[in-house]
Amino acid sequence: MFIPDPLPSERDQRRTVPSRCEYGSSERPRRNADDRRIIHDFQVRSHLRVAEGEVQTLRTNSCHLQDEMEMTQEYVSQLQRNLSSVLQEYRHLHDTLIPGLRYNQNQHQGALQVIERQRQQQRSKRSKLEEQYRNFLKGNVLIPRTSDLLMDCAAADQDLAMLCPFCPPRWRIYELSCYLQSEEAQNWEESLSWCRERGGFLAVVNDEEEQNFLEGFVNVTAWIGLSDHHREGNWRWVDGTPYESTTWVWGPEQPNNDGDEDCVTLSPASQWSDEECSEKYTSVCERRADQLSLKGVILSN
Known part of the structure; x- marks a missing residue:
């Protein structure tokens, strides 16, 4: 440098x-x-x-x-x-x-195609089921399991079916019979007609259990279907049931036929009493309960 x-x-x-x-x-x-x-x-x-x-x-x-x-x-x-x-x-x-x-x-695309085919098949099955359901409703009525019609079902011997007795509205069921007490007081003959108009008859007491039920059912004195107005002392039930074959639940010193008393009444928690048929009391009607057969989920008459 x-x-x-x-x-x-x-x-x-x-x-x-x-x-x-x-x-x-x-x-x-x-x-x-x-x-x-x-x-x-x-x-x-x-x-x-x-x-x-x-x-x-x-x-x-x-x-x-x-x-x-x-x-x-x-x-x-x-x-x-x-x-x-x-x-x-x-x-x-x-x-x-x-x-x-x-x-x-x-692989997923193939699986999706399979699922889509299955979906279409399910849609087709659903359409068929809906059509069958609509056809089923045309000839049948759906009844909820909580319906009163199914409250008294009992097993029957045949084909594992259940028998379900039921009564019309306002009627009370007991065993295989329905009972209704009138609100209006009438004489015995009028009461008999009133019950027949409703498809029944004045109540017939067949045994002690039925008597106990009726004593708790009626709220005032009511006519029942027993009388001897055809011939004195010849007691007869209105449905033809032999008097001798039923339970007799006469009250003390009854029947006494005091003043041509030929018709019988039943009072709450009390026994029978013969009264004049022209007297006016309410009436206890009885009719046979209708029955349905329940097999599986099918209810039929």
Whole structure:
């Protein structure tokens, strides 16, 4: 590297540069030339120092650039390694996973097609069932399991069917009979007609259990279907049941036939009493309960 000579000091310049007394007017051009040369050398040296600074800066920047280039190369190498890893993973996915996924997709599509066929079959079955249900309703009536019609069902011997006795509205069921008490008081003959109009007859007491039921059923004195108005002392039930075959539940000193008392009444929690048939009491009607046969979920008459 070129290193310029150091500038002469002011003392050296005073020593080398002749004073004005040492040369005459003929030496003045020479002096001017020396001055210009000195100034030029000074400027050159100044430029050289500036150039040296710039060179040093360039060297520093070059080092920094070299470091950055090395870092960039390392980064590029890392990117290349990452790219290689990504490409390797992509080849793995492309060669193994993607075919598996495509296979699973095909399997699922086949399963979906099967499900769709089954769905269509179920729709067809549902349509047929709905049609059968509509046809069934045309000839049948749906009855809830909580219906009164099913409250007194009992097992029958034949075909595992259940027999379900039931009564019309306002009638009370007991065993296989229905009972209804009138609200209006009438004589015995009127009561007999009133019961017949409703499909029944004045109540016939067949046993003690039925008597106990009727004693709890009636709320006021009521006519029952026993009388001897055809012939005194010949007691007969209105439905033809033999008097001797039934339970006799006469009250104390009854029957007494006091004043031509030929018809019989029953009072709440009490026994029989013979009364004049023209007296007016309510009446207890009896009729046979209707029955339905319950087999499985089918109820038929």
